Amino acid sequence: MKRPRISICIVTYLRDEDLIKSVARIEESDFCDYEILIVDNAGSNQLRTLLEAAEIRGAWRLIRASENLGCANLNLLFPDAVGEIIVCFDDDSYPRADCLGRVSRIFEESADMGMIGFKMHVPETGDPWSDPWWNPDSAEARPTVLCPGCGLAFRNDPRLPSQLCIPTIVSQAHELSMAAEIVRLGYRIEFRPECVAYHPDTTKGYFGAKAQAGNLNQLRFLIGYSDWLTLQLLVLTHWIAKMRGLPNQVEFIRDYRREVTRRSLPRRAMRRFRDVLLWHIHRRLRILVPS
DSSP: OOSSEEEEEESSSHHHHHHHHHHHHHHTTOEEEOOEEEESSSOOOSSHHHHHHTTTTTTTTEOOOOSSGGGGGGGGGGGOOSEEEEEEEEOOHHHHHHTHHHHHHHHHHHEEEEEEEEEEEETTTOOEEEEEEEBBOOOOOOOOOOOOOEEEEEEEOOSSSSSOOHHHHHHHHSSHHHHHHHHHHEEEOOOOOEEEOOOOOOOTTTOOOHHHOOOOOOOHHHHOOHHHHHHHHHHHHHHHHHHTTTTHHHHHHHHHHHHHHOOOOOOOHHHHHHHHHHSSSSSGGGGOOOO
């Protein structure tokens, strides 16, 4: 059987109808050399029937997860993805008709391209997300390591670990470890505005419990991937906050360091995650962050 050019990987949870609508939009793509892999975190009894009725033109597979680990269950799909390129969407995101074809050409024309982030737009209005980190207001390609998990693609390099997503990250910031492993292999990562996808703007309303969870996930990434010196800056930052009676994550950092198997990047590679580092490092220590 011919190997597809693209493997599309999707995690879903209690959104069968949204998923079917997104699959229908994928099926409208100008590019059709793909397979679709789906992991169902909810164990829906009707999803397989709905997918069969959708008459998907290419190969597709559905896996029922034994445990709901959120986005981390992408790890169940990546080892089975046989496409030369892996594209990730959420169960409520989908590509513009020309997106997958553009993705294929970008990787074909640039052997050193490892990962790209799509330009995300709101489905109802067509307006682009208003977020300078994940969706910059730029019509030109630009280097980044911040690729939104609801619209990204990466080269399916056999050297990549099967556990690309940090198992303890259920939602938000799971893309960072994926980018880190791509960086480790020496590839480029870019924001590519010509690759357009649609998803509700999740950057709006990023406060309260949602922001707190996202910040903890970024800490999980930094603890697991930072070089030794950067990790010490992170620890020192939270000790300073604790000594001043300010909110801190000293205990969280201590406990997570004990349970995680670190895959630290070289210091020069961590420079590419400088924006994430600066968000978590005390302002007086930022001069020591690699630039």
